[in-house]
Every structure is written in C-alpha cells, then in structure tokens.
Amino acid sequence: MTATRLDIIEKQLTSSSVSGTGAHVIALDNAPLNALNFTTRKYIIDEVHKANNDPAVRYIVITGNGKAFSAGADIAEFSPAAMKEPYLPEVLDVVENSTKVVLAVVNGMALGGGCELALASHVRLLSSQAVMGLPEIKLGLIPGAGGTQRLPRCVGVKAAIDLVCSGRTIKAQQALAMGLVDEVVPVAAEAPALETQKVMLAAAESYAVKHLKEGKKNRRLCDDTSKLGNCLTNSVTFRLARNHMLSTVPKGVISPFRALDAIIAATSVASFKDGLEAERQIFLECSKTPQAQAMVHFFLAQRAALRIPGATAGESKPATLQSVGIVGGGTMGAGIAICCLNAGLYTVILETSEERKKFARQSITSIYTAGLAKKKLTDVQVAERLGRLTIVVDDFAAFRDVDFVVEAVFESMSLKKEIFAKLDTICKPSCILASNTSTLNVDDIASSTRRPQNVVGAHFFSPANIMPLLELIRGRETSTQTIQTSLQFGKLIKKVPVVVGNCFGFVSNRMILRAGFQAMAMAEEGCFPREVDAVIKSFGFPVGPFAMQDIAGLDVGSKIRKETPAAFLPKRDVTTISEQLVVAKRLGQKTGLGWYRYDPKAPRKPIPDRFVEKLILDVAKQKAITRRMIEKSEIEERYLLALVHEASEILGEGIATRPSDIDLIYIFGFGFPPYKGGPCHWADRMGLANVVRKMTVYHNSLGEATFPAPSSFLKRMVAENLTFEDLNKRV
DSSP states (O other), X not given: OOOSXXXXXXXXXXXXXXXXXXXXXXXXXXXXXXXXXXXXXXXXXXXXXXXXXXXXXXXXXXXXXXXXXXXXXXXXXXSGGGOOSSOHHHHHHHHHTOSSEEEEEEOSEEETHXXXXXXXXXXXXXXXXXXXXXXXXXXXXXXOSSHHHHHHHXXXXXXXXXXXXXXXXXXXXXXXXTTSOSEEEOOOTTOOHHHHHHHHHHHHHHHHHHHHHTTOOOXXXXXXXXXXXXXXXXXXXHHHHHHHHHHHSOTTOOHHHHHHHHHHHHHHSSSHHHHHHHHHHHHHHHHTSHHHHHHHHHHHHHHHTTOOTTOOTTTTOOOOOOEEEEEOOSHHHHHXXXXXXXXXXXXXXXXXXXXXXXXXXXXXXXXXXXXXXXXXXXXXXXXXXXXXXXXXXXXGGGGTTOSEEEEOOOSOHHHHHHHHHHHHHHSOTTOEEEEOOSSSOHHHHHTTSSOGGGEEEEEEOXXXXXXXXXXXXXXXXXXXXXXXXXXXXXXXXXXXEEXXXXXXXXXXXXXXXXXHHHHHHHHHHTOOHHHHHHHHHHHTXXXXXXXXXXXXXXXXXXXXXXXXXXXXXXXXXXXXXHHHHHHTTOOBGGGTBSSSEEETTEEEEEEOOHHHHHHHHHHHHHTTOOOOOOOHHHHHHHHHHHHXXXXXXXXXXXXXXXXXXXXXXXXXHHOOOGGGXXXXXHHHHHOHHHHHHHHHHHHHHHOTTTSOOOOHHHHHHHHTTOOHHHXXXXX
C-alpha cells in the first residue's frame, strides 16, 4: 500500500514506503493476535532489510493490524518439530541492528515475543489502552528471545524481576512510569481497531520527524548497560527476590527462579551475546520440564475447549448478546449479575419479594463498595454498572426482550420446570434459557418448554463473581448455535466455559464425589482430616477435601448425596461421620464448626478438632473397622486415582468431549495445580499402564466396595497403547 501520510488509512495495512516523511511501515497481519509464526518472522526480516536498502526510507514503523500488536509465539509452533528458522532471536537481532530507526507502535497487547519485539525496537510508542508483559513463566518457561536481557537494560533490574518473575501484564501509564515505553498515545477505549491504528501511526510520524530532526542516535538496549546496577546492590536485590519467591511460589514451580537466574546473567556475564546464550540455555532446560509441559497443555486446553467438533460454519455463528435476565438474586444470582454488569450487559434480576429484591441489590452494591475501597474500581465505573441493573418482583414480563436468561434458584426440579415454562411463554423465540444446576437433568428441565434446542445447563461455581469455571451442559436437543452463544456468553463475562454432556453431576460433581468418597473412606480406615488435607495440599491443591467440604457446607453435601441416583452412589457408605456432624449442626465455616473448628478472629483458618477425631474413632469402632497407619503416598494415590478412574468413565460414556476438558474443569473448579496439568495429564505422566496397575492393587487389597477396578475404557486405552493426549489430538 502506498500513501502520502501515515494518518491517512482507509483499510488494514500490509507494508508500505511512504514518500512524505520517508516511513516504511511493517504491519503484522496474522489474525487474531498477530502471533509471531514462521511467515510473520520471515516477513519482518525481509521488510527491515528492504527498508534499510531503500534510500528513500528514513525510519521504520512496526505495528499490528487488528486489536493486537502481537501476543507472542504461535501456539501451532509450540513443539520443537514445528519451529523453523528464522527463530525470533534472529529476527530481533535484525530489528535492533537496523541502520534506520525502528519505532514499535504498540496499538494493542504486546505480550511475550510481542513485548520482546518492542524491546528490540529503538523507540516504543504505546496506546493508552494497550498492555505489555512477559507472561512466559505461566507456561513454565522464561522469555526466550532476549526479554530477560533487554528488559533490565530498559527499566532496571528490580522492575525487570517484578515483571518477568511474576508474569504479570501492565497498563500503559505503568509502562511509561517505569521507562518501558517512550510515549503513551491517548486513544479512546471504545475506538475501533482501525481508528486506533490511524491515531497511533500519526503519533509515530510526529515522533519520528522530531527524532530525525534532532539527530538522535538509535538507542539499542543491547549496548546500554546504564541501568544494570552494580554487584553490591544487585546481590541484595537478587537475594530478596529469591526469598520472596520461596515464600510465595507454589512448591514444585521452578520457572520464576530460572527467570531470575537469566536476569542475574544479564548483570554478570561479559557481553550481551553471552547473556542471550545463558537465557537460551535456561529456556531450553525449562521447556523440557514436566512443569512446562503441563502448563503448555493447560494453555492449549483452554483454546481447545472453545471448539465444538463437527460444527458447520452456519451453526458456529453465535447470537449477539446485549442483555441478560437472572431468575433469583441470592448469593449465586447476585454473583452472576456482577459478572454480567462488569461485561457491559444490561441485567434484569427477578425476585419473589421486596425484601429479597432489597437483599439482591445490597449484595451487589456491597461487592462494588469493596472494589471501591480497594481502589479496583472508580465511582464512575460503579455508577455505570449499577445503571445497567434492574431488579423486579414477580414480573416475568421484564424478560420479554432479553437475549439470555440464567435461572439461579435452588436445586428443585419442580421449581425449575415451573420457571422454564413461564420463561418459554414470555421470552422472545431467540432467547437462550440456561439453568444454573449442579446436578439436575437438563433434558427434564427443557421438557417444560417448546424450545428445547434453546435450553442449556450453565453450572456456575460459588462465589460466581470470583470462580472462573462455567460448566455448560448440552442437552439431547440443545442446538450447536445455543452452545456457541453460551460459549460466547462465558467468554464475555470472563469465565472459562467448558461444554459437557448431560448426566447426574455432569463432570465436576461426579468426579468430586468419587475423590471425596476416598477421603472419607480413609478417615474411617486410619487417617484424620488434617492428615488427608495436608497431603492433598502438599500435592498442590489450595485446600484439602475436608476443608473444602467445610467451605461448601456439610448440609449442602448431605442434600446432594440424598438426591444422588443409586447408580452413582458408592457401594460402601462412608457418610456416617459427615451426617452426624450435620445433625450436630456442625455445617462448616458458616457455623464455625464442621470437620474443623474456626476461630471468629480467623474464620477461614481450619483448626483440627478433638471432637471430630473422637467421633471418627467411635464410628470406626461401631463399624468394626481396624484402623491402620496410612502412608502419605497411599492418601495421594487413592485420591488422584479416583479422579482418573471417574474421568475414564466419563470419557467412555461420551460426557466429556476430550480429556483436556476434564483437566480444565478440575483446575478451574477445584484447584488442581495447573503446573501438573489436571488429572488426565497427571495420569499420562504416571503412565496409564502404571495407573491401571496401581488401581488394580488398591481394588484387590481394599475390595470393590472401597476401590473399583480399572474401567474397561482405561484398560482398552492401555491395550491399544493410547494416552489421554492421543485422545485430545483426535478431536
């Protein structure tokens, strides 16, 4: 494309030489996020060489088409076999050593390799709406294209450690304050991508003309050591950083420490080239670790979960969403409403009385007030969000024009069917009707309507405004477009949506039921809750199974068990202790007593209780169970193998589309450590033949009633030499 000025743009750019000011524009154009794949890397090198060899070019601009500058590496090239030259470090070397000044015009997110590309440029201009960061540690890696070497030269050692070792992203004004960018260009938040690009390129032209007029030399970070500090100051900084990470980084996570090692190299090796070599070596070492493999699996799983197998182009188009109705403004409904309001959706809540209407509004307002107090929100933002909220009493007609309805009443099939029948007569034909059920049959709920194709389960996790998982349940007649629109709804409200099939408990509650059974069985056989919880927390879960029951409420668990179909109940009853705790009104954190006791001064900290431990001993005696010492390895294995066993049953029944969906559900719903990849990925690491062998040992020693035999699906996988990852690749 040829133009006379950079601010005259009528369509997305390719590349161009502009005679007016001598600019050569390199526009990254790999939608949607301008990932730096082979084609893009080669394109950058070719265009920089072309510009340097063109006497008419005075400066080079690198920008991104669409809403992003570049989000970094292409996930399709995550495997070493898929990568080919030129590699990103070579590209950045060409950019940095350009004889003509290179301006990175960061119009949107610049993450990972995108941020490293900006660092290799001589000037960095950032949109006021853009973010920057080096999040590689969240994949178990470190920046691998000079990020750990250039960043400390740009912002100083301490700030570089903060960014690289946390993996966090920063906004424009933060980037400017720390010296990461040279200028922030004001851009309206609602500006279309093309308009943003126009504004940014006009600013680049002004900056470049001034830069050239003043005769400034190109600032190459590779040659600048002024911010690297001295040995004495750095040694203190490094020690403090390492000590901080030792107290905050989960056990077994090594990437933040290796990133620190790479930054240390930037300050201690003889040359920038040596620093790059040290960084590259550390990057390669990290890429081979189980942690990195698990985190990459976790990353790819989130993208795979959004793909619906077999969907045609027409079916895949989601409906546009602007408004949402919520039936019930209790704790769950209020949390869902917060998510919708934050996403810019007009939200109508239906309640049954003025008193409950008042409670719903107070619940929502209190959450926003807390956000104000923590300075996470402004008064204007809160006013805008509450301005989109309407709460009505017994007026289903308020849902007449909404695009999406979430029913969030308690688990009663008769009540839900009554509500859906009313919604069906009121809501417009295109409206999707979703039930926030955790166990009930979605097909039975849909049967009360004349639009079963528009009915879907939407299982939120409590508290709904915080927990990221949204389990979407596809009924027998749920249409693909309904699923696609529900996925879009989940993304819009900042959830991680995962589609599953329809059965009791779906994926999440079926699995937790099996793992919880093993925990309570081991309590009868020889452990106390504190011992089981300690082992599971040591594995990487944020809380153990007994503390988790206290958080959810023992009465809730009791109710679910009573409503569980006999086919899903374990053959051995291990609920005696839990039911006696419910009778004693020990319902968990909400009563201050459950499996643990809770001090009013620290109401979330579980304290082992002798009452419970005596009750466990008494119940074991009544059942004639001879208690024994249970090793930590057995506690961990039985709990995790129970998850894997149920996962294999779920896959065999076709309830889950892929094993990685199950991994996501357990990571986002129950805190399975992401750096271990989820139950299915963990099983692959163990080796499925070994998993089957261990299951068989426990089955033979404990009996069918306590530990089931390996599923036929799992045994067939072993016989065919398949892994769960093989199944992921088939979808």
